[in-house]
Amino acid sequence: MNVVEFVIAFIILIILPYVGLWKLFEKAGEPGWQAIIPLYNFYVMIKLSGRPAWWFILLLIPGLGFLVAIGIVVDFVKSYGKFSLSEHIAGVALSFIYFPKWGFDKNTKYLGKSASPEFREKYKISLKKTATREWADAIIFAVIAATLIRTFFIEAYVIPSASMESSLLIGDYLFVSKVNYGARLPMTPLAFPFAHHTMPLIGTKAYWDGVELPYYRLPGLSDVKKGDVVVFNYPMDADSPLYRPVDKRENYIKRCQGTPGDTLSVVDAQVFINGKAAITPPHGEMKYVVQSDGSEINPQLISDLHLSDIAPVNNTTFKVNTTAQSVKALKDYSNIKAITPDITPRGIADPLNTVYPELFPKYKITPNFPDFKWNVDNYGPIIVPKHGWKVKLDSLTFPVYGRAIEIYEGNKVQVVGKDILINGVKTDSYTFKLNYYFMMGDNRHNSEDSRFWGFVPEDHIVGKALFIWMSIDDNASFLNKIRWSRLFNIIH
Template structure:
């Protein structure tokens, strides 16, 4: 469902009603006359829809985390806010960038439209930017030939499934974050799709090595062995970017999650 398009249509309809009433119907109406029901509802909803549309399109948009691919940074059920102007101002609905503000950086947690089905929004971490060579071999990440700093910390207990995963603190640029690896999960990538520019990637028994094309980004989940990401379905085009995740504003199961983001 394209919620932005639905909201835009509601804005046009309610705004049209408001304009017709303000400049045509209201001057002709008797001073004590009552507004027709469709005018009353349309005019009253217009400012509310306008505010929601502007905030959602240009400032921040809420999302709910549906899967565990970003554990331990984001948990299933986290409600997050996404900065819509961090990487530029885009026209609503058509998502065309009109003002460039900045580019995604390694370590950013980014929401984007899934390349294989743009109607779906995905969230992963930016690992490779245009021009990078990203290698994930034997569960070790290197970028442009340099190993990414990784420090072992206490194992992570998955509270709902009651098992442990190895946990590390990884540093991508200035960003430190935690990742998970499972001992018993294989290093090689299975069932990678035939995505655009797949020739930029080399798959082997140890994992994958990819050269990130211009205008594309290489994304990975923090739950490394339980995330289908760029290793499987390829690069994220710049035009698919939605925004930068920056805040957890609610979680029904754990109120302590509110405000956290690491």
């Protein structure tokens, strides 16, 4: 994400709602500056709408707090005479538009505490609803509003693994924009709200795949570009035993290295795109071989330089996973004699195959599979499929593109002797219907990515990672849990 995109997103998602809330607070006789204090601004909204102060405690409960926040916003906008369902949705889902609009509108005034009986009587709001009915209505509305926000605008995502370190750390909470690449409309519409593919606690499917809609994406601000950090559905969830629909496959996050039509290769751990070296993520990690004088490494140094997966080779040599910046700092210590990248030469079996047993390509129905002699550090060249690209199918290309043709583009593929049949017709070529992407983790020796399972189809793209809004270190002490320095960092 570049600086311009971040500034635009920050203005739309943060600045505009706060500006509008400032003006609305002033209309109610409250100091406008209270609007820009996170959480406290919700306390003021609770007070202005006449709800009990203990509602603020509900805001702090994970899961429930999100629904309560939506209910508070609805009560708040009612206090300014916004009684229709469309106005409630506008206040919740489009606050960056309607809060400023109402805040600067001379005809919009604070009318009083919307939750009070006097207010309801005065403005003819129904008093017949029981407390249970009010809560039920509020929850239904909150679910609808939250679903619309998550589907069309923005969604929270947490980093679950180390595959993007040190660019992104385990415990980083991100905002993922659906607007940048265009929101993908739901393909499996009948699903339990807020559950992705599995119901919590009971572990059953959270969706019904009896109804599946075709892929369609709304217009976006840009296409997926090389270097973007992208959230997408894991393509291999299409296989046994899961057989999940596209939009219910597990969410992954990686960096886009190859876009449609690119020729990608990895040479001695350096990615090349169309023959030119790609920019290496500055905070990315990989394995290094470290030679020392045999003395132990200070544990504080290990923590400060983010050295991980330390594995002794002998008394004076060990392997470590870390960043190029940490390697540079480590070389300055007198007990360190040499540090070299741990790169597997081309043609040599990859030691990582003990974890990931097969590198891509590997296509299940390909006879006499060719030995490409690829590994994670020396891979390709490989052409990323592009919509409209016609590829000649032979013993070298079919293993690479057969999975996309069959699984992602929905064709029946057969190999009979030396003949390739697509939908029962013998052919020696195929024209792609979708665009594809090649994704890699920044932690190059600790990432299950396109090098292992292949291309990401365009219909699997979820959104673009914008910035970190919270970061929790589960291994730290209670007082140091929050990584304050990472809050609101732009994701590059």
